Amino acid sequence: MKKFVFIAVLLLSMSTLTFAQFPGGGTPPTPEESAKRNTERMTTELKLTPEQVVKVDSINLVFAKRQTELFQKAQGGDRSQMREEMQKLNTEREAAYAKVLTKEQLETYKKGVAERRANRGGGGF
Secondary structure, three states, rough: OHHHHHHHHHHHHHHHHHHHOOOOOOOOOOOHHHHHHHHHHHHHOOOOOOOHHHHHHHHHHHHHHHHHHHHHHHOOOOOHHHHHHHHHHHHHHHHHHHHOOHHHHHHHHHHHHHHHHHEEEEEEO
């Protein structure tokens, strides 16, 4: 009986860990959800104006969709090529932000990206 309880608890805890990968039950966020989350974070951290929020949200949505496409193409493929394409994508996104954000906001954005990369070993805004 003790073995049964132990195995049941073990299986339950393992299933809980798999659902902890992504919010919403183990599925990755949609591009729209990612864009919304990034826009909300940027609005708070960068103190965006209402006009900037609209433009940044549009930028975030476009690049979230392109990022999702890259991830889907890279399934089981060449990760180094995907990494290069992601770096290009991030450079393009930063250039788009530079057209919308003030210099101070752009510097704050860059610092936030650097901090997040340092904290989790990679990634972006």
